[in-house]
Amino acid sequence: MFLHILEVGYCGNYRLECNFTNGEMLLVDLQSELYGEVFAPLLDKELFAKVRVNPHTQTIEWENGADFAPEFLYELAQQQLYQSKTIITP
Numbered sequence: 001m002f003l004h005i006l007e008v009g010y011c012g013n014y015r016l017e018c019n020f021t022n023g024e025m026l027l028v029d030l031q032s033e034l035y036g037e038v039f040a041p042l043l044d045k046e047l048f049a050k051v052r053v054n055p056h057t058q059t060i061e062w063e064n065g066a067d068f069a070p071e072f073l074y075e076l077a078q079q080q081l082y083q084s085k086t087i088i089t090p
Contacts, residue, residue: 003070004058010049014042016060018073026077030068033076038066 007019014031034042041064042048054061061067 003074005053005060005070008051008053008060010051028073028077029080042066
């Protein structure tokens with residue numbers, strides 16, 4: 001099954017809430033991914049907040065041409081969710 005994104009919402013800073021075609025809605029923080037020629041401009045929070053779903057490809061994109069594959073977003077969101085639930089004890 002191919003993953004696609006139905007909806008995306010800006011949640012402040014560099015976090016997005018993505019509604020995937022598998023029925024899951026996940027929060028993903030992209031701050032650590034915003035480097036390089038295409039993605040570094042998204043460090044401007046006003047530009048980052050203008051994220052949208054491309055209706056043809058069903059992935060997220062920005063007006064500067066930056067985009068992320070749904071599978072990448074899903075895996076990153078899953079990793080971040082797992083890490084947030086992991087309790088580290090001394």
